[in-house]
Amino acid sequence: MNVEQIREYCLLKEDAEESLPFGPDTVVFKTDGKIFLLLSLDTEHTQFNVKCDPDKAEELRAAYSCVLPGYHMNKKHWNTIIVDGSVSSGILKEWIDDSYKLVKKKKKR
Structure with missing residues (x-):
């Protein structure tokens, strides 16, 4: 996956928003006001941070x-993923999905 593919995938998520609160080199994706992915624009290899269950x-x-x-x-709850071709796009999407689900608020009934 490249930067644009990651961006497009994140924006497919319900209530996903993107912004540049830390300057022009890092795109932040949020849902319900909480960050689920940070995408670096100034690195040799595409890389992004995702939230993850600590274990x-x-x-x-x-x-x-x-x-x-x-x-x-917070290194207990976040991983940086270097997109170097060593894992499939499907696995990368799973990690993005997991991060999104961890921060997405549950709807009240």
Whole structure:
């Protein structure tokens, strides 16, 4: 996935919004006012930060060399993903979906 594909995928999510609150080099995607993905625009390889269950975050870091502790984030809850071709687009989308679901508020009935 490239930057534009990640952006388009994030914006398909219900109530997803994008902004540049940290300057022109980082696109922030939120739902219900909470960040679910930060996309870097100034790196050699495409990379993004996603929220993750703490136990799963460590498992992913151990299993995939492209998954690092979240850059400039709470490393317990966030991972940085380097899009270097070592994992499929499907897996990247799963990680984005997981992050979105973690921050999406449950609708009251």
